[in-house]
Amino acid sequence: MAYLTLRGINKIYPNGYHAVHDFNLEIEKGEFIVFVGSSGCGKSTTLRMIAGLENISKGEFLINGVRANEKGPRERGVAMVFQSYALYPHMTVYDNLAFGLTLQGVDDDVIEKRVNATAGILGLTDYLERLPRELSGGQRQRVAVGRAIIRKVDIFLMDEPLSNLDAKQRVTMRSEITQIHRETGATTIYVTHDQTEAMTMADRIVVMKDGYVQQVGTPYDLYFNPVNMFVAGFIGEPPMNFIEGTLSGGRIELANNTIDLNGVADKSVIEKYEGQEVAFGFRPEAIKLSEDGENTIALTGIVELIELLGDNTNVYVDMHGINCILKVDPHISPKADSAITFHIPYENVYLFDRQTEKRIKLKEKNEKKQ
Numbered sequence: 161m162a163y164l165t166l167r168g169i170n171k172i173y174p175n176g177y178h179a180v181h182d183f184n185l186e187i188e189k190g191e192f193i194v195f196v197g198s199s200g201c202g203k204s205t206t207l208r209m210i211a212g213l214e215n216i217s218k219g220e221f222l223i224n225g226v227r228a229n230e231k232g233p234r235e236r237g238v239a240m241v242f243q244s245y246a247l248y249p250h251m252t253v254y255d256n257l258a259f260g261l262t263l264q265g266v267d268d269d270v271i272e273k274r275v276n277a278t279a280g281i282l283g284l285t286d287y288l289e290r291l292p293r294e295l296s297g298g299q300r301q302r303v304a305v306g307r308a309i310i311r312k313v314d315i316f317l318m319d320e321p322l323s324n325l326d327a328k329q330r331v332t333m334r335s336e337i338t339q340i341h342r343e344t345g346a347t348t349i350y351v352t353h354d355q356t357e358a359m360t361m362a363d364r365i366v367v368m369k370d371g372y373v374q375q376v377g378t379p380y381d382l383y384f385n386p387v388n389m390f391v392a393g394f395i396g397e398p399p400m401n402f403i404e405g406t407l408s409g410g411r412i413e414l415a416n417n418t419i420d421l422n423g424v425a426d427k428s429v430i431e432k433y434e435g436q437e438v439a440f441g442f443r444p445e446a447i448k449l450s451e452d453g454e455n456t457i458a459l460t461g462i463v464e465l466i467e468l469l470g471d472n473t474n475v476y477v478d479m480h481g482i483n484c485i486l487k488v489d490p491h492i493s494p495k496a497d498s499a500i501t502f503h504i505p506y507e508n509v510y511l512f513d514r515q516t517e518k519r520i521k522l523k524e525k526n527e528k529k530q
């Protein structure tokens with residue numbers, strides 16, 4: 161039996177806005193789940209329904225197989241970390257950490273032990289007497305996380321906890337939260353709009369769009385086996401390139417290129433989509449600049465711009481009005497304004513139905529599995 165079950169969960173706000181549609185998910189004990197999607201897609205609403213801060217309009221939420229819709233946040237055994245830290249400004253770090261336990265009537269010496277242990281885990285031992293305003297953003301966020309873990313609850317809910325931090329602090333806190341999760345073993349649901357956070361932290365990711373779950377899977381699954389154009393474009397940075405066109409005899413004819421899918425896709429697939437609008441997809445990093453082996457699709461264009469990022473270079477290519485980005489080794493990067501030919505190995509080719517935006521399976525057995 162799953163630890164947490166979301167069964168047909170819907171949220172309709174009092175103003176009639178339907179923010180979450182038929183959300184289904186089973187979460188195992190100890191899993192780190194990330195809800196990811198653009199702003200407004202319903203991530204926080206779903207998290208707040210799990211927390212008990214927002215009522216569930218339709219559907220059922222179960223903890224250990226027992227209906228919990230009517231239970232309050234405390235009864236559910238959840239601790240929540242918010243983006244805004246929500247620290248008490250007039251209390252020291254020690255008192256902020258101790259507050260929840262004091263309310264519960266825990267003995268002072270137990271509180272002292274737990275505060276010291278929590279401060280130790282989070283590197284806050286030297287800051288216990290400070291007020292929140294005397295801390296950096298990263299330290300404040302640590303106190304907020306500390307207030308959640310000190311309660312030793314079974315379920316952590318985190319809503320964009322790193323979004324007020326600078327890029328470097330975010331990377332540090334990302335690994336610290338992963339580490340804390342390993343140490344506490346608490347089931348964690350983490351909301352973010354940042355696909356890198358999702359990819360690096362999650363056991364499983366739930367991708368949402370406009371209140372609907374698009375796909376649930378491991379980071380590997382979502383990257384290699386996206387179910388539709390939205391997931392394919394959302395996961396990965398820079399995003400997957402899409403070239404749209406009509407399939408004719410297995411080919412997509414562009415102004416200066418032909419994408420020939422004969423050999424990449426099964427004959428039955430090519431016949432099924434004859435005359436239909438499709439989107440050909442490939443990831444910026446899944447190309448080769450030199451040809452080796454026959455099973456590739458070659459495309460040519462002009463390099464418009466290059467961006468050196470250090471570990472790689474983004475190359476912006478114009479193919480008679482069709483643009484794509486390639487991610488290449490900086491040592492072999494082409495120059496701006498030069499002509500370029502690049503090669504996409506067959507195994508890195510994706511195809512989508514332009515109308516439904518769903519992925520088209522190219523072969524009977526083309527799923528990449530770990």
Ligand code: ADP
Pocket residue numbers: 173174175177179197198199200201202203204205206
């Ligand atoms: P996310 O966390 O993915 O950014 P939210 O769950 O906060 O998205 O919001 C989902 C949608 O619900 C948004 O369009 C938002 O404007 C709407 N919404 C959020 N809270 C309310 C509310 N109290 N009343 C009406 N609509 C709301």
